[in-house]
Amino acid sequence: MGAVPSRTEAYEMLLRYNKNPALIKHALAVEAVMRRFARNLGEDEEKWGVVGLLHDIDYELHPDQHCVKAVEILRGEGVGEEVIHAVCSHGYGICTDVEPVHVMEKVLFTIDELTGLINAAAIMRPSKSVMDLECKSVMKKYKSPNFAAGVDRSIIEKGAGWLGYDLKHVIDETILGMRDAAEEIGLKGRVEAV
Numbered sequence: 001m002g003a004v005p006s007r008t009e010a011y012e013m014l015l016r017y018n019k020n021p022a023l024i025k026h027a028l029a030v031e032a033v034m035r036r037f038a039r040n041l042g043e044d045e046e047k048w049g050v051v052g053l054l055h056d057i058d059y060e061l062h063p064d065q066h067c068v069k070a071v072e073i074l075r076g077e078g079v080g081e082e083v084i085h086a087v088c089s090h091g092y093g094i095c096t097d098v099e100p101v102h103v104m105e106k107v108l109f110t111i112d113e114l115t116g117l118i119n120a121a122a123i124m125r126p127s128k129s130v131m132d133l134e135c136k137s138v139m140k141k142y143k144s145p146n147f148a149a150g151v152d153r154s155i156i157e158k159g160a161g162w163l164g165y166d167l168k169h170v171i172d173e174t175i176l177g178m179r180d181a182a183e184e185i186g187l188k189g190r191v192e193a194v
Contacts, residue, residue, distance in 0.1 A: 003079070005054075006046075007053070018056070019060065028181050030052040030055055038104070040173065047083070055090050058070040066095045068096065070087050085101075090109050094155070100162070109158075110170055111174050112155075116148060118133065119187065121148075127189040128187070130187040130189075131182055
């Protein structure tokens with residue numbers, strides 16, 4: 001394996017360390033959103049997608065050492081330092097002091113929590129789908145601190161600020177990215193297309 005594993009290698013790695021379907025779906029959602037941002041920014045979609053897939057590689061087995069055990073796991077799997085740094089940086093100020101530097105790392109930091117909030121908003125809809133979910137609905141839920149209370153809005157806002165994006169843009173792009181993987185992440189629901 002090279003410094004950046006292939007998508008297939010990364011997915012197999014994810015499944016070696018994670019059995020929880022919710023964590024696997026979360027990794028797939030983050031992968032899809034990372035790919036969308038990479039496309040929009042003219043960046044390496046494969047690499048960004050792999051980082052999204054692997055970002056929580058250690059979470060199921062070591063939730064108390066999240067982003068710390070990831071280094072050991074990924075190095076043991078032959079993954080390069082660029083990917084390892086990116087994976088670890090999404091926990092900056094939460095569980096690690098690895099700062100997001102590259103735009104890829106800043107996007108991951110920003111959208112990780114947001115995918116959880118969007119997932120929660122989608123499953124509350126009659127359609128149970130991200131396909132008909134709009135930014136204004138997410139913004140309403142976002143502003144309600146009791147909705148998806150575990151989602152730290154300050155992280156999303158800090159990341160958006162680093163990227164120079166307004167919150168609406170980040171939410172729109174995250175929804176669109178999640179639509180790309182709606183079937184795999186269980187959010188296709190009863191809506192065929194928008």
